[in-house]
Amino acid sequence: MSLQRKDLLGIQDLSVEEIALILDSAESFKEVSGRDIKKVPTLRGKTVVNLFFEPSTRTRTSFELAAKRLSADVINFAVSASSVSKGETLLDTARNIEAMQADFIVLRHPMAGAPNILAKLLRASVVNAGDGGHEHPTQALLDLYTLREKKREFKGLRLAIVGDIAHSRVARSNIYAFTKMGAEVRVVGPPTMMPLEVERLGVRVFYDLDEGLRGVDVIMMLRLQVERQGPGMILFPSIREYARLYCLTPARLALAAPDALVMHPGPINRGVEIAPEVADSRSSVILDQVTNGVAVRMAVLYLLSGGQ
Amino acid sequence: MFHGRFFYAHESRLMNANNAERTVMDAQEISRALTRIAHEISERSRGAAQVALVGIRSGGVHLARRLAARLTEIEGTAVPVGTLDITLYRDDLNARKEQPVLRKTEIPFDITDRTIILVDDVLFTGRTIRAAMDGLMDFGRPAEIQLAVLVDRGHRQLPIKATYVGKNLPTALEETIDVCLEENGETDRVVILA
Numbered sequence: 001m002s003l004q005r006k007d008l009l010g011i012q013d014l015s016v017e018e019i020a021l022i023l024d025s026a027e028s029f030k031e032v033s034g035r036d037i038k039k040v041p042t043l044r045g046k047t048v049v050n051l052f053f054e055p056s057t058r059t060r061t062s063f064e065l066a067a068k069r070l071s072a073d074v075i076n077f078a079v080s081a082s083s084v085s086k087g088e089t090l091l092d093t094a095r096n097i098e099a100m101q102a103d104f105i106v107l108r109h110p111m112a113g114a115p116n117i118l119a120k121l122l123r124a125s126v127v128n129a130g131d132g133g134h135e136h137p138t139q140a141l142l143d144l145y146t147l148r149e150k151k152r153e154f155k156g157l158r159l160a161i162v163g164d165i166a167h168s169r170v171a172r173s174n175i176y177a178f179t180k181m182g183a184e185v186r187v188v189g190p191p192t193m194m195p196l197e198v199e200r201l202g203v204r205v206f207y208d209l210d211e212g213l214r215g216v217d218v219i220m221m222l223r224l225q226v227e228r229q230g231p232g233m234i235l236f237p238s239i240r241e242y243a244r245l246y247c248l249t250p251a252r253l254a255l256a257a258p259d260a261l262v263m264h265p266g267p268i269n270r271g272v273e274i275a276p277e278v279a280d281s282r283s284s285v286i287l288d289q290v291t292n293g294v295a296v297r298m299a300v301l302y303l304l305s306g307g308q
Numbered sequence: 309m310f311h312g313r314f315f316y317a318h319e320s321r322l323m324n325a326n327n328a329e330r331t332v333m334d335a336q337e338i339s340r341a342l343t344r345i346a347h348e349i350s351e352r353s354r355g356a357a358q359v360a361l362v363g364i365r366s367g368g369v370h371l372a373r374r375l376a377a378r379l380t381e382i383e384g385t386a387v388p389v390g391t392l393d394i395t396l397y398r399d400d401l402n403a404r405k406e407q408p409v410l411r412k413t414e415i416p417f418d419i420t421d422r423t424i425i426l427v428d429d430v431l432f433t434g435r436t437i438r439a440a441m442d443g444l445m446d447f448g449r450p451a452e453i454q455l456a457v458l459v460d461r462g463h464r465q466l467p468i469k470a471t472y473v474g475k476n477l478p479t480a481l482e483e484t485i486d487v488c489l490e491e492n493g494e495t496d497r498v499v500i501l502a
Contacts (some may be wrong), residue, residue: 002406028393037446040396096325239310299410302396306407 007119007126010135011176017182022299023145024175029298029299031300032069033291042302043070048104049097052129053079053090056108058290059129059139063106072104094118104301107131116302125304133167138300139265140173142293144181144284147218149292150261154181158257160212161185161203162246163222163273164193164235170265171222175201188212189246193237213255219271220263223247225265237270253283261285328502329486333475335496338458339453341474342371345456346378348472349425358451359423360388364440365411367429370460370491375427390415397439398410413443420448425471429487431457434468461485 003018011019032040048067048228050060060076067074077097094105106127107115112134119126130136144154151157159178165171169220178185179202187198188206198205206212213219224242236242248262258276262274262284270276333341353359356379363372369391376389393411401407426440441453454471461479477487477500484501488494 002409004406025410028396028412031413035446036448040446041442042396042401045402165400302410303407305401306405 003307006304007115007128008137008300008304009119009126009128011137011173011306012135012142014137014180016180019141019144019177022141022296022303023148025294025299025303026141026292027143029066029069029302030292030295032298033295039069040073041304043067043072043103046070046072046103046305047101048074048106049102050074050076050129050303051094051097052077052108053114054108054110054130054288056130058293059108059136060106062290062293063127063129063138063297065294066301067104069294070298070301072301075102077130080294087279088112091117091121094122098124099123104267104304125306127300130169131171132169134169135173135176136169136265137173138175138293138297139170141300142289142296143174143220143263143265144177145288145292146263147261149288150285152215154183157218158182158216159183159185159218159220160188160206160216160256161220161222162188162209162212162248164225164228165189165198165222166193166195166252167225167228168222172201174220175203179203186212186216190236190242209248209252210255215250216256216260218261218263219248219253219256220265222265223267223269224273243272247271247273247275248278250281252278253278253281263289266290267284329499331497331499332477332485333459333498338474338496338498341458342374343378345472345474346375346382349375349383349454349456351381352454352471353423356383356387357385358421359425360390360417360423361425361427361456362392362415362419362440362444363391364426364428364436365391365393365413367487368427370489371429372427373454373491375425375456388417389402390417390419392440392443394436394439394443397443399435399439415447418448419444419450421451422454423454424450425454425456427456429458430485431455431460431468431470431473432463432485434464434466437468438466458487459485 050063052060066076102124104125106129108129109131114131114134115126115128128137141154161171175185185203186206187203264286268274268279350356352473361372361376363369372389379387391414393413395408395410453477456472457470458472458474459477460470463481486499488497490496
């Protein structure tokens, strides 16, 4: 089977078979990344444009490496340096990029649905690298990959996602991803960070971290997005209080299953949502996630290039 | 059945399922051919100490293992075997509607300064072998690359020649060659589908 689509916009509309295909293909690309010569000629002559309207180092670098290891040419468009600050619309920016014969546009945008609009209007393949509070599909795919590598099976796996669920596209994509693959998903956080009716996505809600962690096989900590706090939005009284209630400490980690794994999409805030001892512990697979991210993004670019 | 463009030999059986078949090699002939090739490898490389086999997915994998077993028997020392998936090195990725499924490459030894013998079931256009050589070079710098195939059916589109051939089999372009092996749950035989 093959990925019969031009774009990767979200996990929500992917089938279990498509997800499995991406993960299987990523295994071969991980092997490529382990070689002395970390490059294959597969996308030679193709152009990948990273169009980022929000700051990001990790995701952009990961996509850049993925494209380069497939021998594609990569161009990075950062918002502050681009003509967007001169009043150009998203679509005009994208059309200009496409006019330069780009084959892939990797888009990060603060507005949910921005990649969907571009995907409809452009010939190039669009890969969603995070759109507002909507989805971050390649993050969920690399999380799935990392877990499959460590735990083999998704069925019956208990996953707790902890933090600001309401503002997190990582949480949303992972809820879709892990429930689709048959895992049991819990979301844990203060009520101010819990989206309304989140249960309808098939998850169990916990407001108490200790209770939410009991017996889980995987803990996914989300970064406390302090930038979401502002005069109009107060989600928690202080970082100190948040850390006291929702920081993953060694004592709390001990409540989970003995072989539980700790994940984090990065960047981590030591001492806020995750204690340094936990982030550096043997349970942590945070750096494996980063390694696997390149392989998964190579797989996505490779598979989408067939659907163009 | 021929699609107007070349196709890689290992895809041929998928394209041609229901036609009349004629057996051109039986189990014993396959076995003798492999034994002869093993002896030729041993003779040519003076003891096979620096030899390693790399089977090309998917048709060459089992044949490479069988050859390695025979070589080990002849030489008394184990001969390393690897597996190479050439998908990422194909020259028709842009022309295809959908991407071929990737399989794993596993070369658990350093190929640098070794004599690497690529193994495939059918040598046809030569494009698979071109891709395999490019792929192999990304793993190191072998002292030499040789090619062993069970069947050479002609119709080369690239200047590539096998070092060891089980059987030369002149074919028409529209015929397909099917190599059936025990490892895949079939009786060992090579059939030609017209």
